[in-house]
Amino acid sequence: MRRWLALLVAATTSLVLIALLVPMALLIGAVAENGAMSRATAAAESVAVAVGTPDLALAVEQVPRPVTVFLPHETTLGAPAARSDAVRLAATGRSVTAAAPGGREVLVSAQSPDGTAVIRVFVPDAELTQGVRAAWLALLVLGLGLVVLGIVLADRLALAVTRPVDGLARVSHRLAGGDLSARAEPGGPPEVRSVAMALNHLAGRIGDLLAAERESVADLSHRLRTPLTGLRLEAESLRDPEEAGRVQARVDALERAVSAVITEARRRSAGRGPCDAAEVVRERVRFWSVLAEDQGRPVSVSLPDVPAPVAVGGEELAACVDALLGNVFAHTPEGTAMSVRLSPRPSGALLVVEDSGPGFDPGLLERGNSGRGSTGLGLDIARRTAESCGGTLAVTVPDGGGARVEVALTAPQRAPGFPGGHGSAGVSSP
Structure with missing residues (x-):
């Protein structure tokens, strides 16, 4: 906008100055020419007064310019x-001006006792245009200065409008990225201030709605867990072991589905601020290591010694790790080895969860599908977590069998000042 306003003012100012300065330049040229011709006419008239007197030669000599007196009988005096x-036309009694090589000549007729004399005063071109070029140059400099001044003033005025608009754009991008604390500072014209206040009101309203959603998710979690616990107790009280196992499996599937729905709702309502991936993964692995020890699962953990900031909220990343580790525990036999690795990268961090179970079904990458492989419902949660920050999810089969899930997380645009390194790399627990 600043550039367009500057071009508009430059074009408008140029047109106005052309309309004013061009006629003024022509007027200056005409005034200079008229002045030179008037001085030459005055000089010729001063000589014409002395025609027919003995002082004619003295009068010609006193004129500071070339003067020629054409006397009757084809005689001349002066230059x-x-x-x-x-x-010859002026000799008929008419005073005229005419063009001559190198300038103009002023011819004034005067009567003498012997007939009509003609006084000729030559005006060179240099005198006709004396001072014109300097005046034109001054007008050109004045016009350019006025154009530059207009552009500078237009740029300042445009900046007063575009700077608040740019601030609104930055705040809207921060809000879109999940930073609900972003607020616009009202400034600029009244219309822009009104937009800034409306955007701030919208941001506050979004925060209120997300807070209400979090409360609803917490209430939903409480209400759904209670009947699921009752169903599990009812399944355990069945006398037929086969029927009890079948009902128990259905209850487990329902519980996983409910957990996924609640986790997804929490992920949407959670903040999108960056977090230290190393700290989050370390804490979640520590939580799951108790169950791994009970089931006799060897767990290999490799975490960096330094913080690994990623553009994902801590709660969101924790839900992603829980989903991936939960899949391993749910879909692989007890005693199956697993590993968790987090590798910092210039673009963020790479989280790898690998197990030596029976493998996975490629259809699990589609939302809503589940199966009996080593991964399951958590893949969709992990994929959404990665994509929320611009990362990717990849599921592969290692050479020795099993499943490997790689979650690439991107770094935040402005990494916060995380504290010093935590933990150690290459830690193994039985």
């Missing part, structure tokens, strides 16, 4: 000059 057609 030599040819008797042109204009001179």
Whole structure:
């Protein structure tokens, strides 16, 4: 906008200055020419007064410019000059001006006792345009200065409008990225201030709605867990072991589905601020290591010694790790080895969860599908977590069998000042 406003003002100012300065330049040229011709006419008239008197020669000498007096009977006095057609016309008693080589000539007729004399004063072109070029140059400099001044003032005025608009754009991008604390500072014209206040009101309203959603999710979690616990107790009280196992499996599936729905709702309502991936993964692995020890699962953990900031909220990343580790425990036999690795990268961090179970079904990558492989419902949660920060999810089969899930997380645009390194790399627990 600043550039367009500057171009508009430059074009408008240029048109106005052209309309004013061009006629003024022509007027200056005409005034200079008229002045030179007037001085030459005055000089010729001063000589014409002395025609027919003994002082004619003295009068010619006193004029500071070339003067020629054409006397009757084809005689001349003063500077030599040819008797042109204009001179012969002036000899009839008419005072005229005519063009001559290198300038103009002023011809004034005067009566003498012997007849009509013609006084010729030559005006060179240099005198006709004396001072014109300097005046034109001054007008050109003045016009350019006015154009530059107009552009500078237009840029300042445009900046007063575009700077608040740019601030609104930055705040809207921060809000879109999940930073609900972003607020616009009202400034600029009244219309822009009104937009800034409306955007701030919208941001506050979004925060209120997300807070209400979090409360609803907490209430939903409480209400759904209670009947699921009752169903599990009812399944355990069945006398037929086969029927009890079948009902128990259905209850487990329902519980996983409910957990996924609640986790997804929490992920949407959670903040999108960056977090230290190393700290979050370390804490979640520590939580699951108790169950791994009970089931006799060897767990290999490799975490960096330094913080690994990623553009994902801590709660969101914790839900992703829980989903991936939960899948391993749910879909692989007890005693199956697993590993968790987090590798910092210039673009963020790479989280790898690998197990030596029976493998996975490629259809699990589609939302809503589940199966009996080593991964399951958590893949969709992990994929959404990665994509929320611009990362990717990849599921592969290692050479020795099993499943490997790689979650690439991107770094925040402005990494916060995380504290010093935590933990150690290459830690193994039985």
